[in-house]
Amino acid sequence: MLGNFEYCNPTRLYFGKGALDNLQGELKKYGENILLVYGGGSIKKNGIYDKIIEILNAAGKNVFEVGGVMPNPTVEKLYEGCKAARDNKTDLILAVGGGSVCDYSKAVSVSAHCEADPWEKYYLKMEDVDNQIIPVGCVLTMVGTGSEMNGGAVITNHETKLKIGHVFGENVFPKFAVLNPEYTYTLPKYQMVAGIYDIMNHITEQYFSGTDDNTSDYLAEGLLKSLIHSSRIAVKDPENYEARSNIMWTATWALNTLIAKGKSTDWMVHMIGQAVGAYTDATHGMTLSAVSMAYYRYIMQYGMEKFRRFAINVWDVSPDGKTGEQIAAEGLDRMESYMKELGLAMHLRDIGVTEDMIDGIADATLSMSGGYKELSRDEIIQILRKSM
Amino acid sequence: MLGNFEYCNPTRLYFGKGALDNLQGELKKYGENILLVYGGGSIKKNGIYDKIIEILNAAGKNVFEVGGVMPNPTVEKLYEGCKAARDNKTDLILAVGGGSVCDYSKAVSVSAHCEADPWEKYYLKMEDVDNQIIPVGCVLTMVGTGSEMNGGAVITNHETKLKIGHVFGENVFPKFAVLNPEYTYTLPKYQMVAGIYDIMNHITEQYFSGTDDNTSDYLAEGLLKSLIHSSRIAVKDPENYEARSNIMWTATWALNTLIAKGKSTDWMVHMIGQAVGAYTDATHGMTLSAVSMAYYRYIMQYGMEKFRRFAINVWDVSPDGKTGEQIAAEGLDRMESYMKELGLAMHLRDIGVTEDMIDGIADATLSMSGGYKELSRDEIIQILRKSM
Numbered sequence: 001m002l003g004n005f006e007y008c009n010p011t012r013l014y015f016g017k018g019a020l021d022n023l024q025g026e027l028k029k030y031g032e033n034i035l036l037v038y039g040g041g042s043i044k045k046n047g048i049y050d051k052i053i054e055i056l057n058a059a060g061k062n063v064f065e066v067g068g069v070m071p072n073p074t075v076e077k078l079y080e081g082c083k084a085a086r087d088n089k090t091d092l093i094l095a096v097g098g099g100s101v102c103d104y105s106k107a108v109s110v111s112a113h114c115e116a117d118p119w120e121k122y123y124l125k126m127e128d129v130d131n132q133i134i135p136v137g138c139v140l141t142m143v144g145t146g147s148e149m150n151g152g153a154v155i156t157n158h159e160t161k162l163k164i165g166h167v168f169g170e171n172v173f174p175k176f177a178v179l180n181p182e183y184t185y186t187l188p189k190y191q192m193v194a195g196i197y198d199i200m201n202h203i204t205e206q207y208f209s210g211t212d213d214n215t216s217d218y219l220a221e222g223l224l225k226s227l228i229h230s231s232r233i234a235v236k237d238p239e240n241y242e243a244r245s246n247i248m249w250t251a252t253w254a255l256n257t258l259i260a261k262g263k264s265t266d267w268m269v270h271m272i273g274q275a276v277g278a279y280t281d282a283t284h285g286m287t288l289s290a291v292s293m294a295y296y297r298y299i300m301q302y303g304m305e306k307f308r309r310f311a312i313n314v315w316d317v318s319p320d321g322k323t324g325e326q327i328a329a330e331g332l333d334r335m336e337s338y339m340k341e342l343g344l345a346m347h348l349r350d351i352g353v354t355e356d357m358i359d360g361i362a363d364a365t366l367s368m369s370g371g372y373k374e375l376s377r378d379e380i381i382q383i384l385r386k387s388m
Numbered sequence: 389m390l391g392n393f394e395y396c397n398p399t400r401l402y403f404g405k406g407a408l409d410n411l412q413g414e415l416k417k418y419g420e421n422i423l424l425v426y427g428g429g430s431i432k433k434n435g436i437y438d439k440i441i442e443i444l445n446a447a448g449k450n451v452f453e454v455g456g457v458m459p460n461p462t463v464e465k466l467y468e469g470c471k472a473a474r475d476n477k478t479d480l481i482l483a484v485g486g487g488s489v490c491d492y493s494k495a496v497s498v499s500a501h502c503e504a505d506p507w508e509k510y511y512l513k514m515e516d517v518d519n520q521i522i523p524v525g526c527v528l529t530m531v532g533t534g535s536e537m538n539g540g541a542v543i544t545n546h547e548t549k550l551k552i553g554h555v556f557g558e559n560v561f562p563k564f565a566v567l568n569p570e571y572t573y574t575l576p577k578y579q580m581v582a583g584i585y586d587i588m589n590h591i592t593e594q595y596f597s598g599t600d601d602n603t604s605d606y607l608a609e610g611l612l613k614s615l616i617h618s619s620r621i622a623v624k625d626p627e628n629y630e631a632r633s634n635i636m637w638t639a640t641w642a643l644n645t646l647i648a649k650g651k652s653t654d655w656m657v658h659m660i661g662q663a664v665g666a667y668t669d670a671t672h673g674m675t676l677s678a679v680s681m682a683y684y685r686y687i688m689q690y691g692m693e694k695f696r697r698f699a700i701n702v703w704d705v706s707p708d709g710k711t712g713e714q715i716a717a718e719g720l721d722r723m724e725s726y727m728k729e730l731g732l733a734m735h736l737r738d739i740g741v742t743e744d745m746i747d748g749i750a751d752a753t754l755s756m757s758g759g760y761k762e763l764s765r766d767e768i769i770q771i772l773r774k775s776m
Binding site for chain 2: 013022214219243245249250
């Protein structure tokens, strides 16, 4: 049953081949000091950096830069961004990159004017924002996190081996996002499929919970079917605009609050995956894929009816002459085949996890209660071992 | 393929049993003069009127009223509302009712301060708004139009027999909407099922167009499946909160611009239905149901693959051993059975259309070009005759 909730998502999205043409109009809404945030420098190779600098210059903006944002943005990098944002009296943070760059920019936006230590305030204590927030705009070059239309901002502390996401409120959502599917063409296949699985897992994290009949679950099934269809095309033909555009749009709607409305959500794969990420610095989507099958095969018994529905509605499993459990298991088998077809990491050992890390990863995993089973530390260890 | 587009929907939704508790907070954002707009007076019988007046009084507002908004709001009623809004220096129009009341309130919001004749400017000439817009908030008591989260505002001119919808931009969207599914319990079954079919037709109008693979169509299929499931429960058990809440949420997302993104749309059933409405003043949803089967059976040949997909994905038609045409036809047969099961009007003669009106209705029908076939006047007449 649909529970009580509030829905408002104010982010303005510009989608399509000419989407960057709208940046000029957006820039007029903000002051003259722009902090340009980006990652490892691929935007300098593919020409996007030059295009954006040209638009910023034409708009008469003062441009300051924080480059080198890493795939799992660190707390030290956060402090660096905060100083740059403050020192340059930043009016707008322009994030150009994927989910890490967007997440990082949002973390800077709430932290730059925060008098307390932002890691402690927003990540360890999960406090609300009560200081000035610098507006953020995004130009997306990588797809997966949905960070362009939500308040999520994951930061990693390697010293304490903690990778934590704070989901901020809508006043922290990007004010606008430019989504041109062509910008994702040059991404290496490994990153592309990791992003695709991140999308899929965002949807299943919200889908596998509850026993009520909920419109959100039907929307989730629609998004999953679109994603499966388009991702199979995109891995073979990365410059297929139709497929890449559908994946980009699905990513946004997979995690912009819509499909969680009126229901509980799981998020345990992300909790385990984030702990793996804190230990290995592995690509986020691969930390999710590596633990997913062991997790879902374990949890299936506690949410059988939903796994049965998943098999039929998402993976086209024929229910004729089969028990609910057989149907559900067949659905997960098809999901596993699909994941292998995409080339996802299916084992933790493949992404740098060693036996000696397992206890630590289990300790660093936050146990959530919204899914079909709240996991004990022993169960998390069992899932990690099965995922090795 | 997903075309270029901009997406932003700023409406804030409060959903659930306690949703009206949020009205107080919203009222603080606006000035003291509130124009309360409602329909035939059912809100006075079911207690919603008293609750709202209490909240408005407690907030210290000056309340002015325009009641008696009819199911197909007329241009004369629009002028009355404009005068009331102007005379009382209205700061917020609070629409309490269904789609007609919301549509009407939006029409007043753009027309009250319009120096030209609003019917001519916004409906005959389809011009943009260039004057002050009075903000609108909604408390929904009837479900179907999606008017609570879009810019649509249909007005009827009985003198010239024209029922025209202007789809205004997001600055005209309601600022907030209160959606309590319980408020829809007391609606008579005839209105309830008409609203349900209005929802279904909003989705199919956006679904039956284009030959590309588009995420929007997968979302549309999800909404349709949720609607079919919940409506079958609701017609038998009108106070089933789960079903009514899913229907309410589906209605909002069926027509808040999302599922039209990146694709062309049809809207011919609405064009014919609105012309029928101008001639008969029949309930909107019934004007759509009465012409739908004849329309879709005629148009099927031009969009066979999509009708085939519709049959399989929405109506669970098994494709085994059948031609595409057989599958598509079986899908429409199942849709027809469902419509009869709900108790929808399946013939124009049942909602007041007489033979002598057919030429006039065809003349009053605007022909659209976004669907699978742009209809000639002869084809519209043929569909009207088949629908008698």
